[in-house]
Amino acid sequence: MNQTRAVISVGTNSTRLLVVDFGAKRFGIFGDSLTRVMKARSVGTRIGEGLDESRHLNEDAMRRTLDVVQEYGASIGPRTPRPDVIATSALRRADNAQIFAESIRDLTGSELRILDGDEEAGASFRGAVVCLDDVDDVRAGVLDVGGGSTEYATGMHEHADRTASCEVGAVRLTDWFPALSGRDGLVQNGVIEAARNRAGEILQPLKQFDSVQALALVGGSATTALAVSKGHRGSVGEMELTRDSLTGAFNLLCELPVEKRRTVPGMNPQRADILPAGMLIILTALEMLGHARATVSPTDLLFGYLLLQHERELGARFHEERAAG
Missing domain, CATH: 3.30.420.150 (Exopolyphosphatase. Domain 2)
Incomplete structure (x- = not known):
């Protein structure tokens, strides 16, 4: 079973990609976790530019961020499932976050998940x-x-x-x-x-x-x-x-x-x-x-997000198998 997972994160300053293979033979220590990282990229797109004053994501900031998201999506490859797309502080505060979320869905097929603090x-x-x-x-x-x-x-x-x-x-x-x-x-x-x-x-x-x-x-x-x-x-x-x-x-x-x-x-x-x-x-x-x-720590929000999702998937699978006898 393919256990490769990907996440794109839209932060206030940077837009990042992480692709991790959870199918590696061993797991649990820092060195092993790094061997699972298949791709990690970060580009400074600063979607939060001027946001405190306007409460609005400006068009240039959205466009350069969406361009990077599109590039990330194209780089992942067909063997990796559709990436999760998450966002943090800037999207929590923006009054036009829904417009940006619709653009993310159009580009990636994924619903933008805006994490709370x-x-x-x-x-x-x-x-x-x-x-x-x-x-x-x-x-x-x-x-x-x-x-x-x-x-x-x-x-x-x-x-x-x-x-x-x-x-x-x-x-x-x-x-x-x-x-x-x-x-x-x-x-x-x-x-x-x-x-x-x-x-x-x-x-x-x-x-x-x-x-x-x-x-x-x-x-x-x-x-x-x-x-x-x-x-x-x-x-x-x-x-x-x-x-x-x-x-x-x-x-x-x-x-x-x-x-x-x-x-x-x-x-x-x-x-x-x-x-x-x-x-x-x-x-x-x-x-x-x-x-x-x-x-x-070189492992942070993105790795933690994928790891928590993976643990939930394993837990759900365990309960399904147990219920099936």
Whole structure:
């Protein structure tokens, strides 16, 4: 039986594709999970551009996102079932989300599933915990800083038992404080402190969580911040990001205009304008959670979503076979 599954995710900043084969011989540890990934792609389409001000997905943003979705659909191949298509913060907020959803259905044959914040947090947790050691023995937390929102989830074993979704992300914080983008050069300390305070206000729900022994970071802000702190992209080796190294990279970027940020080793050029905002959210969250370091997980929302769907399919099949005797 074909156990290949695909998901396309429309995020506030990036549109991504993940194709995973669940028919591999072994399963359960981080290394094995990576061998299942058949295709993974990400393109910065920024569908959330200007959304906070207008509450409306603009035509250009929708078109460039739909073009990438169409390209992903064509690349999957006939042996992979029709992909699920999910969306997060930007589509949760847009007043014309239904128009975009109809275009997705026309292109892919799939109904767009707009995840609520708790669903997003839970899927990110499920995807990330496979990279944490001894997760069965400790309470873990997963922080997902996206373009439009920040999710946090905690739990033991493989599933989250508490979640929160906070309405701040790298794109939105940059929209609120445009100087963070570096388009005007050096970011002044007053702007940084104002942005930090705004992020801190919105992230207050994180203070209500019990402490965790292991913490993972997911999302483009975290992976790019790690690459910049290490000075190279691709296989970044050590996956730990410390507050000290993150602070150093943040200060460096805030001293550079956006054009020069794009040339910094490890930088994803498409993220050069929004990365300081994402870093600031991570730094604020780490301080609130009382952690000086965290593991950056390469498996995140998309892998977690597919894994949860696969587990549901296995559970339903088990009950059907049991009922059939």
